[in-house]
Amino acid sequence: MKLFAAFLSFILLTGTTNAQTLKKQSVDNTGCSVYSYCELKFDKSFSPDSSAIYVAECASGEMNYGVICVKLSLPTDSLDIAENTLISYLDYLKSNLNITEAAGYGKGHRLNNNEKTRGVLDYWEDTEKNNWKIKAWTDGKFFGVLYGYSLKELPEAKLNVFLEGFRFPGMK
Numbered sequence: 001m002k003l004f005a006a007f008l009s010f011i012l013l014t015g016t017t018n019a020q021t022l023k024k025q026s027v028d029n030t031g032c033s034v035y036s037y038c039e040l041k042f043d044k045s046f047s048p049d050s051s052a053i054y055v056a057e058c059a060s061g062e063m064n065y066g067v068i069c070v071k072l073s074l075p076t077d078s079l080d081i082a083e084n085t086l087i088s089y090l091d092y093l094k095s096n097l098n099i100t101e102a103a104g105y106g107k108g109h110r111l112n113n114n115e116k117t118r119g120v121l122d123y124w125e126d127t128e129k130n131n132w133k134i135k136a137w138t139d140g141k142f143f144g145v146l147y148g149y150s151l152k153e154l155p156e157a158k159l160n161v162f163l164e165g166f167r168f169p170g171m172k
Contacts (some may be wrong), residue, residue, distance in 0.1 A: 027054050027069045031169025032142055034067050037162060041077075042069075046162065049073050063150045065162055068093075070143040082140040083107065083118040089143060090120065090136055099132070101125040111137050111164070112171065124149075135163035142168055 022035040028042050030052075038058035039056050050073040056064040057097050070089070074083050087105060094102065102124050109119030117139050124132035134147040144166035148159045 030071055032069050033167045035165030062152050063065055066147045068145040075141040079118045082138040086138045086143055088137050096128040099124045137166050139168045
């Protein structure tokens, strides 16, 4: 009986130490936040048009998770314009991240079923053969680009939770 109890304790302890939980983290003082599996530390810079850019990346196991939050200096009320600008930004990122293959943008996503948001999804591969999945969001005032990459096969269910974890100011 003691051996069974010791074995059960070991299984429970191993299972809980490998379980990863999401933690809500603020993106500086933007009002945006993200639910992440690992600690994100944001660096701030500015684009040529004076948009504030916040970038963070962290690793958990064999997965790398990243967030790019852009506070647009020229916000728009047109979600069509915002989505097209977001796609242009993703094209720019692809060249900077040495992306060699892309599945193609999937448009029409809504963050948390919010009709005042637009989202774009894509799968990428870089020069080092990392597999990427990105999901980018906009509300016309901000861009939120979330991504995960690994040399191994992507854990789709877990990664999807992260990619859907961006929140604009005022969103729960």
